[in-house]
Amino acid sequence: MNCSTDIKQRRVTFEIDKAIDEEAVLAAAHAFAGRAEVWTTDGGVELEAQEGSGLDAAGLESLAEEFNEELVAQELRRRIAASNRSVREYLITQALLAAANEQGQHATDPQLGNLTGDQEDEIARLIREAEQELSGGDLPGKGAAAVTGEGGEGQDEPLDPKEILKAWEEKSGA
């Protein structure tokens, strides 16, 4: 891989591997914040080292090598995250449900603690989606919606299976 340097402008330009996605370029540029400004060019990138960095040609080349390492690492991280998104979401959804189950004193369904019918439907839908994705193989970018502490679409009240929002008297019946 070749690069060209401009010491006066503190710039180094080089082509990047075509296998690297734009998201990885952005992530690598973010990681280099404070060290260099990163400009995308047609098929490559141009790094402009921070003012006062005092880099000579070798220093600029070394900066480019380091950035290229970061690009590859970020692209791998992007691919790992994309290909495992539904696996991670399934794992965490199951863990949250198991936790709710551990604590669900008023559960009608042992899988779904103290939830309203709408909330149960929403969680059941999320689980089904995650399981469908897993059974059909990982589908990057099509993962199930993450379960958060919020109610589902159209619900005004937040989920509160542990009654975190309730005062002690209400919770204990005191």
Added chain:
Amino acid sequence: MREAALAQALEKDLPESVGPVFFRKIGPRYLLTNDAGSHLWLEQDPFLSFLRGELEKETPLWNDLAAGGFLGNYMNFEVLGGRWRQRTKYLQEGAGLHLVALTRRNSQGSPYAARPAAGLDDHQFDMTLALARRLAKFIFDSPSSEITLELRGGDPLLNWDVLTFLARHASSFAGSVKRKLRIAAVSPLASLTDEQAAFLAEFKIAVAVPFDGPRDLHDSLRPDLEGGSGWERTLAGVARLRKAGVEPEGFFTVTRGALGRAPDVIAAYRDAGFDAIRVRAPWPAGDARSRWKEIGVGAAAYSEFYRELLDGVLALEAQGIPFREKGAASLLGKILLGTDCGAVEHRLLYGGGLGELAYDYNGDVYPSDEARALASADGDALFRMGSTDLGFANLVGHPTVRALAVASDLGGQPTCSRCAYKPYCGVSPVYNRAAQGSLQGRNPTNDRCGSYLGTFDALFERLRDEKTKTVFERWARAEEYRQGEPLPPFLSGGLL
């Protein structure tokens, strides 16, 4: 220009065997972690083989990867989900940590002293008994079965009547409603009397003291406002407290004057009779902001100091002298024991409002003590939510708490979401606000992020040594937070 080491792994799609893994290159090796909290070191070639799906099955390395949950096609969801659940139990709990600033008055200076400064006799900056009574009721109306009440200031001992009222009232109330209670106080101990020490002992109040080690360092950062030596008065207080049977712990804030002096700091702590230290990075807030060039420390310098200190402490351990770094011990609990250490700043979502609430002397409520202290030191009341009149549900569901949660969500932070230390770390939007002017912050240039990267690097590098690992396991167990107990005190982030 040479090729990137892992470039070959980009030649084809990732195989199914590469599971949800985070990685970080440290020296010549790669550290692998995942959401379940597993970690594993791989040399470069085996890591490349892993990424290319070329590892031979049933080898010791393959077995280690499978056991850790790193192989996408050999994941035990029940086991890994159970580990994730164990590590994030706090998601099922409410705010059980309550930090109350009893006064702004303090007999020692501090880089984060309140503005306007409160004179030693300036009682307008004290919490009143009436307010303390309302506050105690509010705290015990909260839903947590386990409550930690941490008294801060200024110096909370200077508002002694309110301190004793809260301690008596909380203890009695906790007993009558069968709720677990832990009380703690952070004080320089400069004005501690024998009677006060006896009271702290009687009510089992844990005490922490900001102590900067060598005399010159302590006195330059925390001068005695009555003209004496803050260092002398603090040590006198420590001795008085020990005589009453209470063993305090010491906080050490790394400032520029400490750089290169880690051995002196350890020696000063040992001379003062401490068998542990808790190291903290400085904040660019209050006086520390305007004096940053004089006392501030960036991430690189902090990390270097931290490694030096850690090695000094481990050298003592190697000689059979028990001494531990308590901050490390808390993080090691997450790494080695797979448990939550109870620190509200090391969560998937910032714990301000979700795990902790803080109250100023005048009844103002903040999501966390660092948010309260920032308002006190900088006059930046962005995080002030109102008073307890809002009620518990409105406070923990306050838009400020939601904004903090969104800004700190590790899955939404560009660098954190794929960081190898994500399973063990957390973001403080309050620090981000103080240091970078936004809740989201920008981690690549964020000293808190850099300091934690340095800390985790130092811990993981040393964990490769079996003898050190044994020591670290002992530290982790000594600081282990057991579910069902009140949150441990002194773990809330902040400015001390």
